[in-house]
Amino acid sequence: MERVMQTETKIRAESGIESGPRGPGCSLRNFACEQNLLSRPDGSASFLQGDTSVLAGVYGPAEVKVSKEIFNKATLEVTLRPKIGLPGVAEKSRERLIRNTCEAVVLGALHPRTSITVVLQVVSDAGSLLACCLNAACMALVDAGVPMRALFCGVTCALDSDGTLLLDPTAKQEKEARAVLTFALDSVERKLLMSTTKGLYSDAELQQCLAAAQAASQHVFRFYRESLQRRYSKS
């Protein structure tokens, strides 16, 4: 059932990007996604953004420990494991952010007294890690067939010292940036589900980054749609 489909989608903006007032062209890095690559989890996805790669596995809805049971909805658990060393506080805070995003989107009320576990493994980190984790988690939840009210995606913006806006920054760009902002947006109306920021920025810059992230999320959602279309296509 493997088709030889060389689908290369080149998405270009309408106007000249180089002449944008916000710097020499924001662009998202190469995206790649593979679903259902692990045999044990109910759903799995590997999401790559440039050199950043995250593997997500989802188990659910499954049995839940009585201590963690919620009577009217599903218990969502998120685990993020770094590649080197033991998980620390940074991982805990990222887990919480991802869990809050997923809880806003997953229809937990359809599966009360169950647990939905999302396990994320950082395969390589080259910038925009949290956004990549969010994207991988979304694709894995879709692969597992967990009911959701919308899809979500993560976009990272970086503001460097002269105020230039960069989307999907690499590790080097993140280190040299004055502020790094990550947003989780939903697919229905591109509303903000979660935002976490680090650094110094003005409120105007925040709104600009958010608007840029919304523009970028359109491409990410198109990528989701096309990759799922490819998977469920009959030709």
Added chain:
Amino acid sequence: MKETPLSNCERRFLLRAIEEKKRLDGRQTYDYRNIKISFGTDYGCCIVELGKTRVLGQVSCELVSPKLNRATEGILFFNLELSQMAAPAFEPGRQSDLLVKLNRLLERCLRNSKCIDTESLCVVAGEKVWQIRVDLHLLNHDGNIIDAASIAAIVALCHFRRPDVSVQGDEVTLYTLEERDPVPLSIHHMPICVSFAFFQQGTYLLVDPNEREERVMDGLLVIAMNKHREICTIQSSGGIMLLKDQVLRCSKIAGVKVAEITELIQKALANDQKVRKEGGKFGFAESIANQRITAFRMEKAPIDTSDVEEKAEEIISEAEPPSEVVSKPVLWTPGTAQIGEGIENSWGDLEDSEKEAEDEGGSDEAIILDSIKMDTGEVSNIGSQDAPIVLSDSEEEEMIILEPDKNPKKIRTQTVSATQVKAPSKKPVKKRKKKRAAN
């Protein structure tokens, strides 16, 4: 999550098939599953797939002080983690037995066999040595974790490059990756574990058992060998009693298998090196099979952000100004200040001493509330409370007359907003100690 138990008929089926020299996936007794090795962009990162069992390996290094009794040797640290996604039964607290067994076996295989030259990891004797850390993560459990993990470990170690260091007298210079090319580790040989599963008290054996076969096996024999046919580690678990010639036969089989696997590893490493040298694309992105319908790629997508400024200005101009939050800190004594108040005390019956303290607290609160001019009938009420409170031991003071539709518990905050939390009718409930005066 609890592991799904293996049904009796499944167990019987597997054992009967093994007796007839048949395996579920059609392999022969001595056949290994397909091994696939892919490398990441950073040095020392690899993913090994043994059939469906998948292990991620990463090597990292750090300069540390050496161990006191080994001042001229570097330090090796191995860590295998069974990720929760590998199997539903692998919960963070629950897999200690298997984890310890695998970690210990891996350590014996790689550390005790001296496959890595630790003397070469010394920078300044007694002061600075390299600590090489190998982190392995099991991503999918389909049997034979130890083989996959040992392959991943040795591949990652061979692939890894550490930063170059130079010592001139007392000065130690650590070069970054841009200044000087990183240096590979000095590896003498490549020990690889081969697992043999035994069934029916050692009558039947299978090489590279998958997850189902592992569930029904009686015992496991693991032989770690290198391509020079030197046994690095041997371990028999499960309590099966093996004959001498069985063990010897297994070691011969292991020798053959290790030679094949080592060849595969060297080919993969050479391939990756070639691609890197020629400047081609490398990394996990390249190893995603394009032909699969479950995989999809998108090239670099430029985003048009020319209108973000206007959008942002629009949003800011339309936004309401933030509401004023006035916090009036009250200074009790130098060093003790209070902002806001908490929820009403819900402890119920209090001791006498505590009652007194509470009353004083209550009267102080009265003063604060006055200052923000809560427009309720209580203002006048409070004014009359400034007089010293009469304490009595009467039980009546504890009584709260609860109207059915009133909420006895409320939060007294100091926001000066239009919302009146306390309606005048709540008067009887508000200060239970002052019930007397109120009523």
